[in-house]
Amino acid sequence: MIEGFLKEQQTLEGDLNSDTSHKSSVEYLINWFRRRSIFVLAYGTGCGAIEMPPTFTSRYDAERLGIRGAATPRQADVIIVSGYCSYKTLRRIIRTYEQMSNPKYLLALGSCTVNGGMYWDSYNTIKKLEDYLPVDMYVNGCMPRPESILEGFIALQKEIADGKASSWEKYEENYEFYRKNQEAVLGKKVSPEYETNWYLYDGGV
Amino acid sequence: MRIINTLLAFLSLALLLSFWQDNFSFYVDLALLGLHGVVVGVKTSALSNVFALLIGFSWLMVSIASFASKKNTHSTLFLWLPILSLALFLIVYTVDYLLFFVGWEVMSIVSYFILAPTLTPKALLKYILFAMASALALLMGIVILYSGAETLLYIDANHGFTLLSQQMKMILVLLMLFAFFVKIGAIGFHYWLVDSYAQADDLFTTYLSAVLSKMGIYGLIIFLTQVVDIYSLDWKILAYTIAIIGVTTSVIATFKAIKEDELKRLLAYSSIAQLGYIVTILAIAGGMGGVLYHALIHTLVKLLLFINIASIIALTNRSKLSQLGGLIYRTPHSFVLLLIGIIVLAGMPPLAGFASKYLVYTSLLDAKMLLILSAVMFASVSGFLYVYKLIYGIYLGHPTHKSLESVDEVSKWYLIPQYIIALLLVIIGAFPALIVPTLNTVLVQLHVAPIPFETSTILESPLGAYNGFVVMSAFAVIFVLVLFFVWRVKSKAKNVKNRFDIAYCGEEPTSATPLHYGYGMGQELQRVGFIAIIWKQSSASFYNALTLMLFSLSTRLRKVYTGNLASNFNWLIIFAIFLLCWGLE
Amino acid sequence: MILFDLFLILLIAYSVGFLYYGLYRNITARFQRRFGPPITQSFYDSIKFFSKEDSTSHGWMFYLGPIIMMTGAITTLFFIPFFYDRADFRGLSDYGNLFVVLYLLVVGPLGNALGVGVSGNPFAVMGVTRGLSRLFAMELPFYIAVIALISINQSADIATIASNQHETINAIAYPLLFIPALFAFIGMMGQSPFDVVGAPVEVYSGPAAEFSGKFLALLMSQGAIFSFAKLVLMVNLFLGGASGFMELLLKTFLLFLFVIAFGSLYGRFKTPQSIDFLLKVPTVIAIVGLILATWS
């Protein structure tokens, strides 16, 4: 059985090290470490949340790929939005996302995050998550099985290793766009006690 | 008034330091007053000089801090303070118990005058009752001592003491211990202390904790080493008892401090706990070095802490941990100074507190009092909880009120003495044996073994030495290297702009959210059996029971002595008959 | 020369510490019947966090908190000798002794507690509160055992205590001191059942809640160094010390294995429960052990 696991892992990781010719060696190294260690904040919004525990515990054991849970947004690299988001939840997701430190990635599960899915007609859920926050990787299905979630992670790891997963940069560049969409559903005070100019200021020691 | 007071303090300190080496003595024979054989006098000695230095230094520091308030609010305090200090100087410089008693009485009464304007009547009553009981016990002890020796000089007292009968010796020891334990606030005798500390003028609390409590220690040192030879085999049980009282005091007071919400009460309990350590090792041979060292460090650190607290109370008009919070970036100097203070109070290595704790521990180890040592270390570690609570409640966390967000740094008059003391504590931390030669002169005077001394950086003890300079420089160098590394790594730190920007489960805390609830830390210990017992017990219940007993006793007495003339007359007749019969026999 | 020695000590502690952490995660995974991460995983994690683009800070005290923690860990390490009979790898232990080490063990966590406090995160402060409340109960049995050892050996020098055990190691000679010390040690290593401080879900990972990026990486690295320092201390005190690297690694690893096995098997105590337990069972055993060991 362990052999089977090992084989699976090898096939999954097999093509991770391709296409890195265009990177400087330091950046390559950093990206390699980043893809090798992923702390996940599993934000269980929709029904898809039920598939995350098996992914991270003994049955599917995401930790063998360097993927483990984080308790707070400060420590997390990836946030999983696991299904439909009501407006109320969206506010929390935005806040959590903005509290994570760069680089950060967003993994969206299920068709609800792509286009609203079966909540298309709902009065209080958003349809396209992409309009409010930049998504790095979609895992489709309703709901996606843990295997697909793992494959989603592997694909994300590949993008990280290649330096292509840059949604956090996109979010900062197009901040006005996202902000406008957020304000459209949440009202002017997306984050009442929170100054957005902090988010965009650079420098630091 | 303040200026004169400060000048006097400065003058006394300068005098003390310039005549440090000189011997000076002055004796008067009271035979002229009809007191045959009673010689009183003052004399400088190493021990008196050390304690006088503590008094002078604390007096000066408190006086400097007094310039902070614009109005002359402490005017009565600084009218009395020179007199009080004079009485204290008398206590430490005298060579006989008569002048000692005079000084003691003046100290108690002047303290009463200083405390009177600020204390509630109940607290004031407690103070004066205990102070008078202490003075009375002292007086009775002195009388007993005189009955044996026919003299009151310390040097002859030991001889006189040996002449007393065994019961008299015991009574004398108990009386004297009571007198000094009240001043120290050993557990059970601390009933007056916490209230007085908490309600006194903030600067006077500083003086109370730093100096007046040390007078109890000084009295104990003189009594236990000069009069009773506590280290001899005859008094082994007494020594053990004192050590156990000391360590019980430390443990109980530490846990009481953990529960406190009010700044000055917390520090008052901490004071009791620290003096408990001193009492513990006072009773063992070889502990005298630790006693003096810890007394010195404790004086310095309590000056620092109480002045800091006083400055915060003056700045914010708030005196409870639950009403403060988040002051660190408003008053960074005060924060750093309090930090130094609590590091020393907790006995952490790079600073001076560790040196004194080290002497305390090794002397207990050397005396093979291992269980007591365990208890002392237990109290010492438990102390981390209240020191962290203190600094967290005031400076860290979130402000609990809008007014705290707009205060400025405290007055520089508060900062100057604190910086002086902090500097001293850092220097002693790096050179822990710097003061050992001075202490050794005292130890030689008291006929106990001196602390081994080679260089000022190495503090020696029978069980091994440690090099304070290496510890501190290793700490400093590693700190700077790590800081440099953290500064240079790829990741850059961004300061948040808003204190509410915390990871709070995706929620957005507002100013109405109770974010500062950490000030109540330690409360969950309620659920641990023996701590709950300590918290529930209070010496008040004992004293209440005592009061009830006295009431019932006097009710009985009232049945006999009814107060009307006829019955008095009856008793007189009965008494006369009794005398008559006795005479006939 | 001594600087080179110190550098080597740090390097060894850092790498072995991370290796042990990797093993810890791997072995725990095996206990849970899963495959687990590679043993270098903790190292990857820390490098990843060091190379994040930004880290959230709450002002200078927050910045200094993890640095004090790291400083405390490294200083502790330097004051513990690796071997009892060799002139090298002694670090600064000739300048200090066991008391210094006992106190240095708590300097780092308390320094970090200041950083935690200033972050203003109530969950983090709750973690610190739990840690401090547990601390005194945890240290008491350990201190009693250490006091007994110092008294038996009449020396507070760690190397002396280690070298005095060439006939029987203290763990066998004084089991009633070793067992309580081991309980306390499990708590010091932050293992179940005494791991309520950093409960991830309950208090949002406790003191670490607000640390991100390089601060978290620093905390992880100091964790590795600190754990190794504590293991070496324990080996020196109770397991007879070591005279070569193989012996040191073997003994520390066995101890580490025991601790993590114990941690994987037991659930978590609540704070008052753990205080109650530590003050009742190990402390009483330790007092009996102290009396028996030093009676004569």
Ligand code: SF4
């Ligand atoms: S995609 Fe399907 S499973 Fe996922 S949240 Fe939507 S409805 Fe639920």
